[in-house]
Structure formats: C-alpha cells, structure tokens
Amino acid sequence: MSARFDVDTARKDFPILSKPVRGRRLVYLDSAGSAQKPRHVIDSVRDVYENDYANVHRGLHYLSERASARYEEARETVRAFINAPEQHEVVFTGGTTEAINLVAWSYGRSVLGPGDEVLITCAEHHSNIVPWHLVREQTGCVVKAVPVQDDGTFRLEDFARLITERTRVVSCFHVSNVLGTVLPLRDIARLAHAQGAVVVVDGAQGIVHLPVDVQELEVDFYAFSGHKLYGPSGIGVLWGRAELLEAMPPWQGGGGMIDTVTLSATTWADLPDKFEAGTPPIAQAIGLAAAIDYVSDIGIDAIARHEQEVLLYATQRLASVPGLSLVGTAAGKASVVSFVMDCAHPHDVSTIIDQYGVAVRAGHHCAQPLMDRFELSSTARASLALYNTTEDIDILVESLEKVREIFQ
C-alpha cells in the first residue's frame, strides 16, 4: 500500500473526469449515487469480452473454463477484501438491494414468526426497509426502528433498549447514505448476539469509505454493490456466515443452483451456487474484482484519509455559505454531505449548480422516513470520492453563491 496518495494522478485514471460538462470542468459530487470508473475497470470488462468470455460453470470447453476461473478469482478477490473466512460465503448478486432481499426472503421468512422483531434504523435506505415490510406481510413479524439524534448520531443505548428477546434480525447501514454517520457495528452485533439475533449490514456506502473486515465487525451478513466502489453496475455481493447460508433455503430457482432435479423434487447445489440461480453477472464480477484491485492498490486507508481532508474542507466552506444548513454532523462521519438552503428548494439548487458543471443529488435519497424525522421533503447531497479535490469544493461553493444571487 502506498503511503502517499496523489489525487491529481488518481484523477487521470478516470476518463470521464476530463470530459467537460456544459463547457466546464466536471465537478462530480454524486458518487454515493454511483461512482465513476477508472480505466483499469473499463479495460478489464472489455478484456473479458475480447478474450475470456463464455458462460460460467456450464461448458467443458476452453473459454467456459477461462471465464469460470476468472469469475471464481473475482470471488476470492472479494473474500480477501472483506477478510471473509471462506470463499464460498461470498455470493454474487445484482447489487445491495438484491442481497438484502435475499436475506429477507430466505433467512427472514425461515426464522420470523408473528411478533418476532426486525430492528432497523430510521435512516435506512428504502432497500433496507421495504424488503422487511414485505416479509412482515408474510410472517406477521414486527419492524421497529432506532431513532436518530438531531446531529445524525445514533445512541448505542437506543439499540440496547430496542434489541429484545423478540429481536431475530438487526438490519442496519454501515454508513448512512444521507447523514454520513458511521454505526458502531461491532457493539451493535454484540448486543444483538446476546439476544440471539443476527446482524445484517447494508454496506453500500460503508465498503467505499472504510476498511471492512467482516470478522472484526462480528456481523452475520454484509451486503454491498460494485457500482459505488468504482466497479460496474449490475453486480453486488452478499457475504454471510457459512453456517447461516448453509441452513437457508434458496430464494430463486433456476439453472446453476441445483444438485439434481427430477420432475418431483430438486436438491440444492452447495454454496455459493445455491444462491446464484441463472447466468450470473460474469463480466461485472470480474470488473468488480478489478475495482477492488484498484482501490486496494491505492489503499482504502489512504483513500479514507484523503476523503476526510476534503470533507473537513467542505464542511468548513459550506458552513460559511449564508442560509445553508448541514444535515448530519456526527463525529467521525464519512464523506457524505447533505444540506439545505433557506433561499431555495434542493431541486432548484441542483438545477442551478448543474449549469456550472456541478453534479449533486437532490431528493429524498430513498430515505423518506429520515426526511420525515428532520421535517424535510428533500436535501441536496454532495458525496465525495477518492477523485474529489478542494478545488471541486471551491467550485461547489461558488455555484451556491450564484444560487443565492438568483433566489434571494
């Protein structure tokens, strides 16, 4: 791992960053929506299609074996990245959403009964709320939510209070996609395990900004997407502890996930194939491995340090914009900055600053319960990635001054 991270060098790895938007330098601050891709990832996906592509685990021919080998190498790359004990605990999915749905439908429906509790937080992305609501309809379980403090922090004592002997599942984010708050997963896991509950983590944002060691976190499931981690879209990961995954029934049926099929019965394949019905996202998995190699090469710690520097600068500069309020100021937060302005709706803010080549997200960020909690219909969100600079922040702040000029 390199000790020094040079952002100007890293920016050159991302072809899209040098393409002007509306005749200006692109200031891309929507990486929490989806991150841009380094050439290394783009090249690896092209390389699969040009040299090593066929369906995996199906044919005994040369190309199928090449593709299968690269697909399984990608699984090993993911395993090592999150320090999972076993390769077969890594299930490829279409994304975080599908990974959480897998847990909800397979694990949740197996273990939850009427009155059993699923504990989430009030800041979850809809993809970690709706699957549990759907399972609630099937099982009669109860979905409860941990409240948030005004500054975006969560109190461990609220988790302690709400995790009861009826709690079967605690499903929460690692890093909030709106507030940037980081949850103390290991402490939460210990509380949950003491009551016999499992911990499911929506790691869509966490995997991007923090080193993730699933053994050190002591959680039971960790889900994330490739596209926010500089990898392709259409690929995600569910890591789960082997003994849990082995006991879980498959949730989708199809090719590749069976051992034997007769007209009356099917027996399942071993892990991870049991959960990978149909042709998986082959090139995308290999592209994800390339993204992980890219990030690991720079070092996730070096990336986090850089992001924290730019986050500090952004927080200070934005605080100087009159009428601007930050939403989420928890200590140790990750580089996701939500804000509102008193002179303009977030939708208006993003439309105007888009004219300056600044891309932010405006809306409820798929977290309507959190918006309700803060009595907001939406926020603007600037999310920082490894390629953002203090110059990006300067342009953002200048463009927000224009917003004030226009709307005052």
Place this chain on the structure above:
Amino acid sequence: MSAATDDDPRQEKPDSMAAVAEPALPEETIREAQDELIAEFGFFDDWMDRYQYLIDLGRKLPTMPDAYLRDEFKLKGCQSQVWFVGERTGDRLVFRAVSDAAIVSGLIALLLRVYSNRTPREILETEPDFIIEIGLADHLSPTRKNGLGAMLGAIRTRARLAFEESARHP
C-alpha cells in the same frame, strides 16, 4: 358532473371551492400565448437571466386553495412536490398548480399560460414545442423528473377526458 369523470379525484371540487368565479375568456389565442413567451424569453442572452425570469413567473403564480393541497392532488413522478387540478368551466379547462420548488413553479406558470383556460381540442392539438424554443429543452427530458413531463401528461389526460365526454354529450 358526468359519470365519465367521477373516478378521477382531480375532478372533484372540494366544498370550500364551490363558489370560484369563472375566469374571463382568454385575451390571446393559444398560439399567441406561445409566441409571446418565446418573445419574452428571447430577450435574454444569458441562461441565468432566463432562469431568473422563469423563477419570477413562478413567484407570480396564484396560490392554491388549501383544499387542493392534499395528497390526492399531488402529481407522481416529480422530485419536488406538485399539486395539480383541472376544472371544467363552460367549454374550457382551467388548470391550477403549485410546487414547493421555484424553478418547477416557473415551468408551471409557462404551462398554465399556454394550456389553461383553453378548449380540450386546443390543448390536445398543441405540442409543447415552445419550451424548446425558449431554451428550456433540458427540462422536457422525461428523465429529469422535474414534474414538467408529469404535468404535461396530466394536462393532456384531463383534456382527453373532457374531449371524449363532450363527444358523448355534445
């Protein structure tokens, strides 16, 4: 109110709205309204001035009676909140709409100047090309989710309903 429109909540007139004065006949034709907007916006070279003007138009939108600021009058498919209602007045349709976002309010003002207080036939025969001509084509993209597409859809649906209704009951 005819049976054909009863299933659409947007046609129901809340009690508090029963005595709204009937608007006067429009002073300009639907074509003139578009030409006038194109001329007004043609006056600005700079996109910022165009936006400023759009926002000013939005600020002059009449306020929506509270009776309409309810979920059933909210348009789906907009990132900001848009309340929309279309009422029949004689042979014309009168639209009211508001948004909590300023640029969307401006877009609403443009649409109302062209499409409100017109006959269903006029509405259905008028494509929103003037939006492109005044340099706001970006906003017409269906993926922008700024409510313009949803609003145009709602205006046309309402006009089609009224048109079919008059065909049945001339």
